[in-house]
Amino acid sequence: MNLGELGGFLFDQPLLTLTIAAILLAVTAGMVSAARPRVGQVMRNAAYLGLVAALLLTVAQLAGHNGRSEAALWLDRTRPAEIVGKETVIAMRADGHFWVEARLNGEPVDFLIDTGATYTGVSNRVARRVGLRPNEKDEGVLMDTANGTIVAQMASANSLRFGGIEANTLPVAIGPDGEVDTNVIGMNLLSQLASWRVEGSRLILVPKGR
Template sequence: MSLGELGVLLSEQPLLALTIVAILLGAASPMLAMSRPRLGAGMRNAAYLGLTAALLLTVAQLAGHNGRSEAALWLDRTRPAEIVGSETVITMRADGHFWVEAQLNGEAVEFLVDTGATYTGISQHTAQRAGIAPDPGDAGVILDTANGPIVARMATAGTLRLGGIEAHELPIAIGPDNEVETNVIGMNLLSRLGAWRVEGNRMILTPKAA
């Protein structure tokens, strides 16, 4: 292999390049330590750091390829929706669900898009953070959840925005903190759209025409 081919290979494989450099520094540091102790020690420390970084990056890369691993789920954080033309696109996370960071009354809130949920629902803690209180005279409503039926209080969100979608005066269910672990976007929001569909690992939301 020529030097040019080696250079191309290392440029395409940064982890390999980092590992090789770290190994060379580690091998050269003892020879320099005798005549230049500080330089030798610095090279040795740089080699240790390089090898550690290469190991951590390799683990992260492997976790990314294994989409169901706990590491992959931890690394795959919830992001805001993407706007593509007139459509809003939510990308599936590693757990196989559609999560999105939305703005609820101006507060960043993580939501699971749940097409099986009748109402958009939030926890009491999220409601307090977004300045949402139960509607006057609300007597509560029983909702079926994954953990069984709960009694939720109905409220009204001023605005809920995700990507290019913005809902005003949206009915929203507030569940007890000890029974609601996940904020969900339900069908009462999706039904306000012009259309929504799932294509592969993307959920595509189309606003209703003005």
């Protein structure tokens, strides 16, 4: 392998390159420490930081390949939807579900797209943050959740937007804190679309009139 091939190989392997550079720096630091202690200490500290950075990046890379690990779920944060032509595309997250970063009454809220939910729903904590208030004389509705049956209060959201999708005056169920851990977009919004479908690891939503 000539120098050109070696350089290309190292360029394609940034973690390996970082590790080798840190090790070489540590060796050099040991060689110069006797004559110039301060310079040697600075070089040694830089080498340690390089090795720690390489280790952390390696762990992150392994977690990313293991899609079901807790680290992968933490690293795979909820993202905004992507607009492709007339369609809104949501990528599947590492947990196998479709999550989207939306704007509820103008405030950012992470939602799970749940085709099994009748209503779009949020926790009471999120409702307070975005200015959702239960409808007057609302007696609540019974809803089945992962934590059992709860009594949710109904409110009306001025707007819910993500990608090319926007719903106005949308009924939203507000669940009690501690019993509702996940905000969901349910069928009362999805039924307003022209169509929606799943293609592989993508959820594709098509609004009406486009």
